[in-house]
Amino acid sequence: MTAPTSIPSDPTAAxxxxxxxxxxxxxxxxxxxxxxxxxxxxxxxxxxxxxxxxLFNEADRQCTRFDPYSDLMRANxxxxxxxxxxxxxFVALAAAYDAxxxxxxxxxxxxxxxxxEMGYGKSWPAVxxxxxxxxxxxxxxAVPWEPGFDEERRVVRVGPHPIDLGGxxxxxxxxxxxxxxxxxxxxxxxxxxxxxxxxxxxxxxxxGWRVGVEDPAGGSAPVAVLVIDSGGCATSSTRxxxxxxxxxxxxxxxxxxxGRSGGGxxxxxxxxxxxxxxGEVWSKTLFLHGAAIADEAERRQLAALWVDSGGAVRxxxxxxxxxxxxxx
Amino acid sequence: xxxxxxxxxxxxxxxLILAPCAAxxxxxxxxxxxxxxxxxSSAGTAPAQPVAAPAARHAAAAQHAQADALYRALRRELxxxxxxxxxxxxxxxxxxxxxxxxxxxxxxxxxxPVGNVPAPVQPAPAPPAVNTVSGAxx
Numbered sequence: 001m002t003a004p005t006s007i008p009s010d011p012t013a014a015x016x017x018x019x020x021x022x023x024x025x026x027x028x029x030x031x032x033x034x035x036x037x038x039x040x041x042x043x044x045x046x047x048x049x050x051x052x053x054x055l056f057n058e059a060d061r062q063c064t065r066f067d068p069y070s071d072l073m074r075a076n077x078x079x080x081x082x083x084x085x086x087x088x089x090f091v092a093l094a095a096a097y098d099a100x101x102x103x104x105x106x107x108x109x110x111x112x113x114x115x116x117e118m119g120y121g122k123s124w125p126a127v128x129x130x131x132x133x134x135x136x137x138x139x140x141x142a143v144p145w146e147p148g149f150d151e152e153r154r155v156v157r158v159g160p161h162p163i164d165l166g167g168x169x170x171x172x173x174x175x176x177x178x179x180x181x182x183x184x185x186x187x188x189x190x191x192x193x194x195x196x197x198x199x200x201x202x203x204x205x206x207x208g209w210r211v212g213v214e215d216p217a218g219g220s221a222p223v224a225v226l227v228i229d230s231g232g233c234a235t236s237s238t239r240x241x242x243x244x245x246x247x248x249x250x251x252x253x254x255x256x257x258x259g260r261s262g263g264g265x266x267x268x269x270x271x272x273x274x275x276x277x278x279g280e281v282w283s284k285t286l287f288l289h290g291a292a293i294a295d296e297a298e299r300r301q302l303a304a305l306w307v308d309s310g311g312a313v314r315x316x317x318x319x320x321x322x323x324x325x326x327x328x
Numbered sequence: 329x330x331x332x333x334x335x336x337x338x339x340x341x342x343x344l345i346l347a348p349c350a351a352x353x354x355x356x357x358x359x360x361x362x363x364x365x366x367x368x369s370s371a372g373t374a375p376a377q378p379v380a381a382p383a384a385r386h387a388a389a390a391q392h393a394q395a396d397a398l399y400r401a402l403r404r405e406l407x408x409x410x411x412x413x414x415x416x417x418x419x420x421x422x423x424x425x426x427x428x429x430x431x432x433x434x435x436x437x438x439x440x441p442v443g444n445v446p447a448p449v450q451p452a453p454a455p456p457a458v459n460t461v462s463g464a465x466x
Contacts, residue, residue, distance in 0.1 A: 195461070199459075209459050210459050211462050222455050325453070
């Protein structure tokens with residue numbers, strides 16, 4: 001068996017784990033580095049890497065809000081008119097609507113105008129978001145979201161308020177990547193999409209995949225280490241996407257109840273969930289609950305871990321099974 | 329009605345013969361029954377008590393003795409362990425006093441905190457190596 005071509009530098013080296021037992025590669029998509037790790041016994045690892053890469057690129061092409069010609073932005077421009085979109089965009093919009101209902105509206109995709117007014121209308125480098133002088137004036141609409149979906153013709157009607165799929169597009173792509181890899185015969189794998197990840201097979205040695213939870217205050221040391229055999233892990237954090245607008249600190253996680261950056265004193269929320277897309281939805285939703293996160297996480301029986309502005313690490317009862325280590 | 333004088337006389341005499349015979353038979357039955365019944369205890373209404381054989385009494389005594397010995401041994405062991413724990417605690421305090429602000433990293437099992445309960449103050453060991461990191465997109 002030969003090594004995959006164009007292997008980049010070891011993505012795990014920064015955390016001190018040798019990757020001798022894994023095939024690994026990375027590429028950029030969706031504004032993030034995508035890292036793929038496959039068990040050493042995986043057949044045709046190069047083909048698996050190529051398939052995952054093609055999947056991410058296609059999903060990004062359809063679902064990005066930073067390209068005015070993407071399927072999503074064309075559907076946004078159509079507003080109340082029906083518009084044909086690609087299958088990835090169609091499924092992502094339908095999933096976003098399901099999440100909107102499931103979370104009682106706390107997962108709100110109709111925040112694109114608010115984000116644009118706050119200065120987050122264009123993709124920017126991971127560090128160095130430009131400050132803008134104005135604050136958002138358009139809050140997410142209070143009226144119910146009533147999009148239309150025609151599965152046969154694969155056309156959608158998003159409504160008058162533009163949609164930002166946010167992290168659910170990435171979470172869905174991770175779900176599809178896992179399905180694709182399983183269909184290709186891969187059993188042990190991990191795909192990391194810039195902070196959100198999906199994994200399977202119980203890790204390289206059968207003892208579970210070890211996932212470090214990034215410190216939202218910065219630094220290379222994690223605030224916790226989780227052990228996950230299979231499923232998804234998603235984090236909503238203000239570490240990178242925060243800037244100043246209208247004279248105040250803001251970030252990209254908009255509370256639909258106020259139209260402003262939400263979460264109170266929370267700095268990051270990590271959720272372990274069997275499905276990476278649902279994990280992404282819940283990490284964002286729990287973040288917006290702010291000080292009420294503990295009650296909401298217990299009510300939903302979610303495996304959640306959160307870090308507040310003081311650096312304190314807390315977690316729900318369901319997260320206990322995944323905790324290998326946490327910072328005190 | 330019978331009119332024969334002989335028969336009428338016999339019917340009147342039959343009870344005179346049968347009654348003594350029945351009484352004699354009853355008495356004999358009572359005598360026999362009294363002889364066949366088990367003897368009543370001298371205590372009257374008190375139930376009979378089982379009486380252990382001498383061998384069983386010895387075994388029970390031996391068991392009691394063993395239990396007593398085991399109990400005493402466990403008490404001694406417990407006292408010894410208490411003394412050891414006190415000595416170790418004393419040595420630990422001495423080591424802490426020597427090490428000043430240094431902490432000893434010890435493995436632990438995650439238990440608390442849950443919800444809003446703050447984490448107990450413990451020395452933080454180095455984080456284990458990881459396969460990937462979950463955090464802000466970028």
